[in-house]
Each structure stands twice: as structure tokens, then as C-alpha cells.
Amino acid sequence: MTAATQTQNTELEAVEAAVASVCDPEYPDVSIRDLGLVESVEFAKQGVLVGLIPTFSGCPALAMIAADVRHAVEALPRVSTCEVVWLTSPVWSTSRITPAAKDQLASYTVVLRAKDGGLRCPVCGSNSVSDQSEAGPTRCRSVAWCESCRNVVEVMR
Template identity: 65%
Template structure:
């Protein structure tokens, strides 16, 4: 944590910039390498001098990773020289949807985790071979955030983010 004398010098803008880069280093524990920013979890950053409040929205309520994300955010943000303290709030609204994922986030999910997003029309595309021959297998995925599907073309199991 920074010394009080140092943080008094930091402007609001400097604090915000520092917080933004700190948030980029926080990954979703279920998707190492994918930041909560790319996942679209960060809704707001409020600063009051060097005291920061970060408002996050959960991907899916009840996801066990939430407590870990909150403490990772607090740790990362409080490491900034410009920040004295960080409070993390889970916001009840807006509701997270796959549309909040950045393009980089979506690509990384498909490439690194064989996780896909359901299209608006309900169809799925295999992240491994690109085939549309993906069928839902089970609604009970590894976590409540995901379900499992199966590609009939390359025969890989695929996780679907809901």
C-alpha cells in the first residue's frame, strides 16, 4: 500500500488510470489469462481522492469464483502507488450477458479453453474445428456458469458459457 503523502499527489485521472491497468492484471480464476475486464465484469470505478470503489457484476450469481475475484481486485488495486484503499462491490444490475465480453475475451475463450458463447439464435459453433454440428450434451457443466456440449465433427467436448 502507498504512503499517504504519495497518494495525495495523484490526480483523479492518475488514480483511474492506475486502477484500470491494475484491473487488467486480474484474471477470472476459472479462465487464467482472461482478465475480468475482457470478461466484462467491471462496471464502474469510483474514486474519492485515493480511495477507490470498484463495481463489478457477477457472470452468474452463485459462481464460487466471486469471492476470489473480489479479493484479487482489492489486492491488485491497492498495490497501486496512487491508491490508498479499494472497496469492491458486486452490483445487482446490469445483469451480465455474453455480449459484455470483449472481442479479445471471446477469442481467448475459444482458443484456450474450448469455451463458446451461445449465439442469439441459440446455435453453437465449435471453437476447435468451426463446425456447426454442436449438440448440447448436458446442462450440468463443471460450474453453474457453463454447460457441456459435444462437437459431432471433431468429437471434442465443448463448454458453453451461458
């Protein structure tokens, strides 16, 4: 490995760390990397190019996330500009969320639907969660109701 390559790798790591420092505006302590949004980080001719995967199109949080990523990366001393592109493939799915982030989401009473379609209450662990409404607080989530502890649970789609 040449010295130049090594410098570039260190810079790439710095950029990746900056991208990972960005959190979803709706879950201020969950990194967008842990949510599986970050697909690619690379140096292009014009600056840094970050490829993100939208969790669902039309979510207003996406514009905020893109702006936060640009700010975080452009704050690095060696980066002049950063461009964020929203990729259409691969398609985001809840399987891209890291186990640690799933735990963090549970503290927001946000739950992911299991592969068999079942729901488990993030508050009490009961399986008696029933879908309440297709219209959740955002298009990303729907609202369900735990019959056991009577908490409202948000289901990430």
C-alpha cells in the first residue's frame, strides 16, 4: 500500500464516521448507518459522494437527513463538497437495521413487523398487538395497539 492510498483510506474512514454520526431526525440517537440507510461513501472528482437508501419515499425526514449528511461531511477539513444521492436500489427493508438499532427503536415504542407478519409489543413483550390504523404519524409507520399493556405502538413498515 502506498502512502497516498493510506491517506485516502484514513480520509474515507473519517468521512464514513461523519456520515455515521448523522441520526434520523425522528430518532435522535439512532444513526442512519444503523438504520441501514448508508449504501456507499466514495471520493468522486467533485467531492464526496454519499449514496443513501430512502426508507420510504416521500418521508419529509429524508431532506433533513441529506442536509445533515452534507453538513457533517463538509465540516471535515479535507472535504470541499459533499453530494448526497438517494439510490433506488437496493431497496431498503427492515432487515438492514442493525440489532442494536432495533433495541434503540424499541425504546421509542417503534416495532418492526416480524417475517410472519406478527407483532410483539416493545413495552411488555406481549404478542397481543393489533393493527389500529393504516395512517400513522408519518407515512413510514402505522399505529398499533397493545391489548396487554395498553400502549400505542408504532409499526415501521
